[in-house]
Amino acid sequence: MIDLGWKDVIDIVLVAIFMYYLYKLMKESSSASIFTGVLAFIVAWILVSQVFEMRLLGGIFDKLVNVGSLALIVLFQEEIRSFFSSIGRQHNSRFFRIFHRSDKDEQMHRPDIMPIVMACLSMGKQKVGALIVIERDTPLKEVIESGEPIDAIISQRLIENIFFKNSPLHDGAMVISKKRICAAGCILPVAHDNDIPKALGLRHRAGLGISQKSDCLAIIVSEETGGISIAQNGSFSLRLSAEELESRLSDALEES
DSSP states (O other): OOOOOHHHHHHHHHHHHHHHHHHHHHHHTTOHHHHHHHHHHHHHHHIIIIISOOHHHHHHHHHHHHHHHHHHHHHTHHHHHHHHHHHHGGGGSHHHHTTTOOOGGGSOOHHHHHHHHHHHHHHHHHTOOEEEEEOOSSOOHHHHHTSEEEEEEOOHHHHHHHTSTTOTTTTSEEEEETTEEEEEEEOOOOOOOTTSOTTSOHHHHHHHHHHHHSSOEEEEEOTTTOOEEEEETTEEEOSOOHHHHHHHHHHHHHOO
16 A cells, blocks of 8 residues: 655645646647657656666666756757746746835836837837837846947937838847837847747747846837737737837836
């Protein structure tokens, strides 16, 4: 008879939860079949080594596990980074923000938000593509350094001029930090999720990609439709009106 204590039950439940979220992460990155194969190998290894105690085959499996653990790190390096990045983004919660509270003078308010909203509205009507990233708690130093430094106050005209179709910086992303336009023409990581609608282009994928790796807000204006969207915490809010955009920015930046 198997003797199961309450610690064993908790242990099993925690492992089940961990395996479920790991499978969910692999499924989102199209690695579910590989994960299933690895899981089947682990089950076979446990049966051979622990249950049936086959020494020769168990020894071979042990060697494969030792080498395979390094291979898995290489194979799933993007998924592992995404997993720990999602844990790191939890510092957005109220508990962690107690220790992360920004200087009040650097927090954006309505006068800082409105030029962004009006610029996006104007560019949307003219079907001018744009990608604006607003830094929150997670520093975007590497992203800022990938573009052209600007360091200017937030201005509707400046935003529109940067994303004007003939501007050399219109294809990259603009980064706004601490109530200043820090840089433009910045390079962002691109999301490769399979569930992104095909109608959404590279700007949307780049906006989603940076929102998966930080707690920033990414505003995307579609060059094809003129629609305004926001990417935050790895998800989209599509086809926003000017009022909805202002409300979303205000709510999110007040939480910073």
